[in-house]
Amino acid sequence: MTNTDLSHPDLYLNRQLSLLAFNRRVLAQAADTANPLLERLKFLCIASSNMDEFFEIRVAGLRQAREMGVGAGGADNRTPQQVLREISERAHDLVEEQYRLLNDEVTPALAEAGIRFLRRNEWTPAQQKWIRGYFETELLPILSPLGLDPAHPFPQVLNKSLNFIVSLEGRDAFGRNSGMAVVQAPRALPRIIQLPPELEGNGAYDFVFLSSIIHAHVTDLFPGMNATGCYQFRVTRNSDLYVDEEEVDDLLRAMEGELASRRYGDAVRLEVAANCPDHMANFLLEEFRLEPDDLYQVNGPVNLNRLLAVCDIVDRPELKYPGFTPGLPAELRHGGDLLKVMRQHDVLLHHPFESFAPVVELLRQAAQDPDVLAIKQTLYRTGPDSAVVEHLVNAARAGKEVTVVVELRARFDEAANIGLANRLQEAGAHVVYGVVGHKTHAKMILVVRREGRRLRHYVHLGTGNYHSRTARLYTDYGLLTADPDIGEDVHRVFLQLTSLGKVSDLTHLLESPFTLHPAMIEKIGREQAHAEAGRDARIIIKVNSLVEPKVIRALYAASQAGVEIDLIVRGMCCLRPGIPGVSDNIRVRSIIGRFLEHTRVFYFANHTEPELYCSSADWMERNFFRRVETCFPLVDGELRQRVLSDLEIYLADNAQAWLLDADGEYQRAGPAAEGPAVSAQQQLLARYAEDG
Structure with missing residues (x-):
């Protein structure tokens, strides 16, 4: 070093x-x-x-x-x-x-x-x-x-x-x-x-x-x-x-x-x-x-x-691009009780390759279910004539406790969000506008249902907005889960957003502006320690923007220790890869294709106990310190492996990838001399089409 x-x-x-x-x-x-x-x-x-x-x-x-x-x-x-x-x-x-x-x-x-x-x-x-x-x-x-x-x-x-x-x-x-x-x-x-x-x-x-x-x-x-x-x-x-x-x-x-x-x-x-x-x-x-x-x-x-x-x-x-029908996980293809599926196991959706419909269906079933007592949701961007808003309105009119955190300051969607806030209030929903000084950018749904003598939480957490149109154009992950610990975490975050009270430590979720930034610094440092001890160490980060200086410094230090780091950054990137003695082990690529890359994924090899998180947050000062953001782990090993496999496809892309050099210039990747052209988005479309 x-x-x-x-x-x-x-x-x-x-x-x-x-x-x-x-x-x-x-x-x-x-x-x-x-x-x-x-x-x-x-x-x-x-x-x-x-x-x-x-x-x-x-x-x-x-x-x-x-x-x-x-x-x-x-x-x-x-x-x-x-x-x-x-x-x-x-x-x-x-x-x-x-x-x-x-x-x-x-x-x-x-x-x-x-x-x-x-x-x-x-x-x-x-x-x-x-x-x-x-x-x-x-x-x-x-x-x-x-x-x-x-x-x-x-x-x-x-x-x-x-x-x-x-x-x-x-x-x-x-x-x-x-x-x-x-x-x-x-x-x-x-x-x-x-x-x-x-x-x-x-x-x-x-x-x-x-x-x-x-x-x-x-x-x-x-x-x-x-x-x-x-x-x-x-x-x-x-x-x-x-x-x-x-x-x-x-x-x-x-x-x-x-x-x-x-x-x-x-x-x-x-x-x-x-x-x-x-x-x-x-x-x-x-x-x-x-x-x-x-x-x-x-x-x-x-x-x-x-x-x-x-x-x-x-x-x-x-x-035009060929049309496609988004796939569905096998257990959701024939409709039925979505909450029952969620009780059995977590469901991960990868939009637009997989349909956004199950997210809307969660709200529809919750609005009609007499045992559902409350629905809570954050709304950043939704689009006109939103089915999401329609189901929230129906739930409120049906007498359920509906609480919606509407971000009035979502840039260029302010007027639309003012309109939907008024509509939700007229239907009887509780509408709050987040936290003074912090945009609410987290993507969360919480359904509270009475089951016998207990209340159970059903949750959706996502990397993108509740917007049916952009769900066809942006790549995003969404997790449907009834995990009680995650449900309790989401419940506490909503309490914080509405009551403004302090939240006790969350079990699984990381949250901006509190724990997300220090957790990322700590996890990068942990990979650095593994490398310094002679163990294999690897980090893969996929974000829209990488700007915040402290995490960049942490990545530089990890690279100096020998950690292999792959960064998939669609837009702004302030880190210089490939600087001798500083970022030799860091590679940066940007994927520009048919769909707007929007997923935020953080993978840490952690020796024999890998961790993989999805998040609403980019690695920017505003997301770490001036927004309410959530970052959630994939605790199911199969789902974690599936997302890691997706990341490896992006890292193999030589058709729509641009590689950043130390001078700040991007060069378009080209097919290997003896290998085929690889388009990550096309492969994912094919994968889910086959599955669906």
Whole structure:
């Protein structure tokens, strides 16, 4: 072991730049011709959406820190200004690659497949006539163009809305020549419109952009004047909500008030059409108080995410991933009494390869069972028209004690969660909003049932949200168990969330912000001790993000002692693998594929007594110290071995894996010289399809 200072900034990657690198890996899926064509378009849209959130939250936070004079911070010890400068350089390159892919690869390939985005110079007379009618009936009645003069100052522009800056010549109705106007696209209309297939000259899937329709007819909005230029623009604003929870009496009302301000937060990025003249782009920068580095000139729609609608409209299965039916464990395939199965043994579900339906079924049966006295659940994200919420409402109306911990501050789901909180309260459920200063991110259901002279606990614990749609898109584990010790632990955590009282030691569960972080440090240290004693030692960690410096230092120390460490980190990773004398024994990989990798799994070989945990928590400061999180062991040996086998498949992946090097660069893994290509997600789909 060396005497290297394991807290030295050179040993840590910057978290924001690491997140930007993740988005580059997502964008690479759009370039990968092995993916079906419409899925490539979808990845392009996801990359665009990810960039929006990156600027709304990450860049906005850095700008605030810079304005407050915050100095170097974080494990890598960079100043906000240094990070912002590097973000600008990398983000401009990434955006340029986005539009190159769109214009040079994806759009031509779609056109060849009969899915066309028609430019104005390609419209036939019949198409022009139809588009003219659409403009006059759908657009013109609701547009409010705004000529700019002292009485008409620059308008408030909504976050991420589509707008146009228009240059004009000629005098207005009052004899003045303002020279410039702003047109705001109606939010109620789609950004991409399918032309009627029966129209002469049309194919089955011909589309025009709303922006093209406005461009073509913009002069009609300014009678007596001529529009000499019309250019799309979009501004991204700070969207991080701030509520001083210590100072408010009603968190729900405070959140409702704060949501309205999100639309008009400080500007952090300006996107304009590539052909926008410099003087107009500079005018916009001035209006939004932005610098030239904040300007992104794009050759195409300013919001690529809107193209996602095309993937839903186009019915071409051969251009999408093959459909699949999630499997079910053998004992659940024929329905029946789920609680009886849980009494007999634990059930582990691996979504989306296995169905989310048993989780919903647990709530349905509990809501209808006359012997069930109470249901308690945490809700972070659920989605609209949630069957989960429906069963909770039915249970409350049936007179059961229903307690729901709703996290109002789940980013970008705040409004939806306020709505479901109100609905649950109206049904008679007890709704609490977690703990002041700590988001409730744990995923738990507790069903309390009277059985003879005793009460029995039935529990679901998961790594992901109670959201039926994302359960088809995200990989997550969920444990269904009637283990009395785990049930008692979950009962105590719910008591803590509602009563705010102290919880006595939990038997099996680890909990943030109390025991999870010290337990992880202790377990890493235990592997280090095994290695130092000459025993085999191994750690496998699968998380979305690895950022927290103390656990990284512990992993470095374990590596120095000879512990073999494999880290499967989808997104941000601040640890540098492969540094001689520090992290020689650490390997980091990221899996980017059809499904969003979301499972959090922690495996410690522990000599002859292996331990494996699943958790709602990533290895970040917020998850360890500012959130309520749960981490649960798989005590059943067969289930533990099954998850370990899953992890080994991920470690063998050479089709969708990216390998991190010591310099912070990711290289795509390739098939071994004599071996086959291995896709973990495809193998897991095949495995559960065979089982199911």
